Amino acid sequence: MKITIDIDCTPEEARAFMGLPDVKPMQDAVMVQLQEQLQRQIERADPDALMQTWLAPSIEGFAKFQNALWSAAMGKAKGEEETGTSDK
Known part of the structure; x- marks a missing residue:
């Protein structure tokens, strides 16, 4: 047996019906504080410091990764030249 019940109500009405508390005033207060x-943090932010803190390490990491790939590719090419073989 299968029974389906459709209830047409707003979320506020559903919370009140189930006895749940209304947390909207608390959410509004927290959102105002967060904003x-x-x-304040945006006003105090120093773009140069952000560049050095966040962007520089990622650029350095990318450069290291690129160098590792390049040296691996060059090592493979040198190995082929020395042995005179290829993977073809």
């Missing part, structure tokens, strides 16, 4: 903190 104020973010705005």
Whole structure:
């Protein structure tokens, strides 16, 4: 046996019906605080410091990765030249 019940109500009505608390005022207060903190952090942010802190390590990491790939490719090419063989 299968029974289907469709209830047409808003989320607020469903919370009230189930006895759940209304947390909207608390969410609004937290969001206001979060927005104020973010705005303060943005105002204090130093673009040069952000570049050195976040972007420089990723560029260095990419350069190291690129060098590793390049040296691996060059090592393979040297190995083929020395033995006179290829993978073809």
